[in-house]
Amino acid sequence: MAHAIKFHPGMSLLEQHAEGTLSADVALAVAAHIDLCPHCQQLSRDITADLACQLAQQPVKTNSTDWQQMLNDIMAQPQLSKQAAAGQSQLSAQHAEPIIVNQREFVLPRALQRLAANHGKWLHLGGIATAKLPAGNDYHVSLLYISKDTEVPQHTHLGLEMTLVLAGKIVDENGEYKAGDLLINSPDDTHTPRTMADEDCLCLSVLSAPLKFKKGLTRLLNPLQQFFY
């Protein structure tokens, strides 16, 4: 990554991610950020080692569980060779198919590749296109493509909005975001994201509720809010 990533998930998000207690869709955005961010990779490794150490060190009472039976059941099973075990454990992330939108090709972070292979149809509106990913019910997870020199009308959030920039650049009132940057907007945060004249942008968008458009005529978009959701 040629530039430094500036917007990271906070420590408590990273901790909950390592622990496995985040909602799956929020975790997906955090995981994709980690794939792109060496700094958070190191933090995650450290947090995981720390949690594991706490687990291993906790004192436990002897209890009535019949461990012997479980132990025997397990050891009655055959062990796997290294190849067999490796084959079982992770999908081959190597040959990732790029996704194509607006005649542009994008290779996604590892965390998104499997789900993105089954993305929904691209829906276009002005310079903006979205495609849903088959993720959970609690949040709406989609890819969001914004052409060069395009403004997403000013909107506010009825819920939580997480936007991870996957490629290109986007700016809003608060700053400039590039690949790997993770923006988190809480309910009631209002912003007007836009792309610059020279660069389009692909994002992962995780929303817990529809957007609400604020200004003048764009309020007419509110019936279309499902488009962004």
Place this chain on the structure above:
Amino acid sequence: MLKSINVPRHDRVPSPIPDTQASMTRQEITNNNWEEALTFVALQRDRSAYAELFNYFAPRLKAFGMKMFGNEQQALEMVQDTMLNVWKKAALFDASRGCASTWIFTIARNVRFDMLRKKQSRKDDVSADDLWLNGEYPEQEADNDASQWDTQLLMDKLAPHFTSLPPAQREVMEKVYLQEKSHQEVSDELAIPLGTVKSRIRLALDRLREALDGARN
């Protein structure tokens, strides 16, 4: 989950330090080299090494499962599935990449995550394999952040934030920075792996940096 995202950053109720005073626990960890045991399981199908690992980790995984699921049946299902994976996939454990306890913890976390998803019968959905890389990210150039911070740490303005560190990290930081012990000495004293000492220092430094910079997000 939504709520937890919006909370301020340093408000977590510190979890109590695991009772490191329990002399049994200390003794066991000092005397047992789980990395070696796991390697024996992988190379020689060593049943007694596996039984030792099992007897140590199964009850602790159960306690973790009870905390996560809140019921014994699922907790035990998680233990069985985790320890079965440890047995079957021992060949994948690589001691050069980290502690045995870290490897076992990540298996348990992934098993638990996938159990929850399956329960909600969403197969075409986020899985543990999507969320956690099974293996290592490519090596990055070491950054000097930590060493830069070593010296700055002595500055007075950090002192008030010291007390807000989680107890386990504070304990390590105090030994290293206030009592000027080496990482190895701290590792021996607390009976925790050297890697964990280093991890806790990095985490604590990052927290202190956050406390000074304000939230990163």
